[in-house]
Amino acid sequence: MSIASENKIVAVIGGAGHTGRFVVAELKRRGLGVIVVGRDQQKLAAEAASPGITVRAAGMDDPTSLDDALSGAAAVINCAGPFMDTAIPVIDAALRAGIPYLDVTAEQQTVQAIIATRDAAARQAGIVLLPAAAFYGGLADLLAGAVHDGSGPVDEVTVAMFLDSWHPTSGTRVTGQRNTAKRLMQRQGRLEVIPDPAPTRHWSFPAPFGDQDMVMLPLTEMITLAHHLRPETIDSWINLAPLRDLRDPATPPPQPSDAQGRSAQLFAMDVLVRTGDRVRRATASGQDIYAITAPIIVEAVERLLAGEAWDKAGTRTLGDVFDARAFLDALGPDTLRVVYQDAA
Numbered sequence: 001m002s003i004a005s006e007n008k009i010v011a012v013i014g015g016a017g018h019t020g021r022f023v024v025a026e027l028k029r030r031g032l033g034v035i036v037v038g039r040d041q042q043k044l045a046a047e048a049a050s051p052g053i054t055v056r057a058a059g060m061d062d063p064t065s066l067d068d069a070l071s072g073a074a075a076v077i078n079c080a081g082p083f084m085d086t087a088i089p090v091i092d093a094a095l096r097a098g099i100p101y102l103d104v105t106a107e108q109q110t111v112q113a114i115i116a117t118r119d120a121a122a123r124q125a126g127i128v129l130l131p132a133a134a135f136y137g138g139l140a141d142l143l144a145g146a147v148h149d150g151s152g153p154v155d156e157v158t159v160a161m162f163l164d165s166w167h168p169t170s171g172t173r174v175t176g177q178r179n180t181a182k183r184l185m186q187r188q189g190r191l192e193v194i195p196d197p198a199p200t201r202h203w204s205f206p207a208p209f210g211d212q213d214m215v216m217l218p219l220t221e222m223i224t225l226a227h228h229l230r231p232e233t234i235d236s237w238i239n240l241a242p243l244r245d246l247r248d249p250a251t252p253p254p255q256p257s258d259a260q261g262r263s264a265q266l267f268a269m270d271v272l273v274r275t276g277d278r279v280r281r282a283t284a285s286g287q288d289i290y291a292i293t294a295p296i297i298v299e300a301v302e303r304l305l306a307g308e309a310w311d312k313a314g315t316r317t318l319g320d321v322f323d324a325r326a327f328l329d330a331l332g333p334d335t336l337r338v339v340y341q342d343a344a
Contacts, residue, residue, distance in 0.1 A: 004307035007074035009033035013058075013090055014080030016043035018169040018254070019104055022261070022294035023079055028052060030298060037069040038080070060086050066093035075301050078103035082175045083110040087131065091118050095125055100304045104134035104293050109181040111137070111223040115315045123314040130316055133300050134293040135267075137220030138318040139284060140236075141228055142296075142328055143271035145319025147280035147340060154231040156274040159221050160203045162212055164266045166242035167254040169290065176246070183218050186226050186234035194218065203237060206283055206339065209268045212239040224317040229273075254290060262288040272343055281343040284328070286336045295335050299327060 010027055014020040015036035024047075027034050035054045036047045044055045058069035066089060070076055076094050080086045083105035091114065094101040105111060111131045122129045132138055140159045148154060168176075183198075184191040198216040205212060218236035225234050245251045254263035268285040286292050300318055303309070309321045318327065328338050 004310075005074045005305045007072075008305060009035060009073050010301055011035040011037055011056075011070050011073035011076040013037045013069075013076065013078040013086065016040065016047050017079055017171060019171075019290045019293055020079035022291050023077055023104075023297060024053065025261075026294040026298040027301075030302060032298075032302070035069065035073055060089045063089070063093065063096075066090065067096060070094065070097045070099065073097070073099060074305055075100045075102065077297055077301060078105075081105065081107075081171045082178045083107050083131075084113075084178065087114060088118065091122075091129060094129075095121055095127055098125065098127065100128040100130065100301070100309075102130040102133045102297055102301055102304075104136075104297060105132050106134070106136035106219045107175065107179055107181075108184055108218070108220055108223050109179075111220050111227075115223075115227060119315040126313045128304060128309050128313055128316055128321065130300060130304075130318065130321065132220035132224055133297045133318055135289045135296070137224045138296055138300075139269055139292075140221035140271050141224040141317045141319040142322075142324045143269065143282040143284055143319075143338070144225055144229060144273050145324030146328055146338075147271070147273050147282045148229060148275065149280075152275050154229045154273060154275055156233040156272075157225050157229065157231045157235075158270075158272040158274075159225075159234075159236040160205070160214065160270040160272075161236075161238045162203075162205050162209045162268040162270075163239065163242035163289065165264075166245040166289075167251055167263060167265065168246055169253055172246075183216075184222055185216065185218050185236070186222060186231065189230065189232050191222070191226060201237065203239070203270070205268050205270060209285075212241075214239055215243070217243070224319075227315070228317040228320040231273075254288070260291065262291040265289065267292075279343040281341050282338060284336055284338045292336060295331050299330055303327070 058065040
């Protein structure tokens with residue numbers, strides 16, 4: 001891609017879905033043009049009524065329709081899960097169009113498949129692929145990058161996530177039903193299947209979140225961190241309470257609680273990076289894991305269009321491509337509160 005793109009139009013696959021709508025709103029707020037791409041004609045018709053939005057229909061099994069949908073776009077953001085179905089077709093269309101690709105997947109095997117099957121083609125084409133540029137995957141990678149000073153190899157990364165509740169979207173539920181792949185952790189520099197049953201532990205989050213019972217539940221942050229920092233060991237944990245919500249079929253989907261359409265859900269993410277005897281810690285907190293994905297991925301696409309990653313083609317991660325601390329600072333404390341400290 002060129003050093004900077006004058007074109008500021010972004011195609012959003014699944015832009016009429018729950019997370020997609022947050023992404024579309026954030027793109028519009030920042031003055032970028034939007035093409036909403038989807039399969040549901042009824043949802044697309046509703047989006048067409050919004051000013052400043054172009055809508056186009058496309059199917060994952062129809063490469064021509066995807067090419068037409070991306071025509072005139074400078075980048076594509078994929079919010080349409082399950083990504084095991086959509087990531088590769090959309091990436092192939094992005095490569096044909098010569099534009100960067102970003103997505104919000106939490107599926108470990110999808111990011112692995114992108115690295116294994118599309119990295120070489122993206123490097124050859126000079127295109128950046130940024131899977132998991134979201135709350136899951138991207139945020140932990142940014143936090144780890146922000147506290148790692150590059151002074152030596154990373155020995156260990158620990159990620160601990162707190163959600164005070166989890167009201168899953170229909171897309172989250174469908175992906176959970178379809179995604180039967182065994183979850184992976186990193187040991188001795190290699191990914192391996194987590195034990196069954198999954199380990200548990202306690203974790204002390206900074207106030208006001210406090211002590212929590214946790215279970216090992218690695219998502220795409222395991223793959224982004226392994227691909228980026230290549231530590232010997234990576235662990236990823238989540239507190240138990242939101243998993244009870246997630247596993248209960250009666251738990252309703254998220255409901256808006258403020259003018260931005262965010263749910264009342266609160267989250268915190270602790271990331272500890274150990275290099276030798278020194279441990280550095282970054283803690284991020286905010287509201288609504290679906291909504292926070294929008295400023296994260298839109299900040300990334302805006303930086304890509306500004307030419308920040310013109311020399312970093314291939315499958316990358318947010319913390320690898322961008323100055324992680326500057327990226328997090330740019331989101332602002334009203335969007336995401338981040339605290340750094342030496343833990344030891």
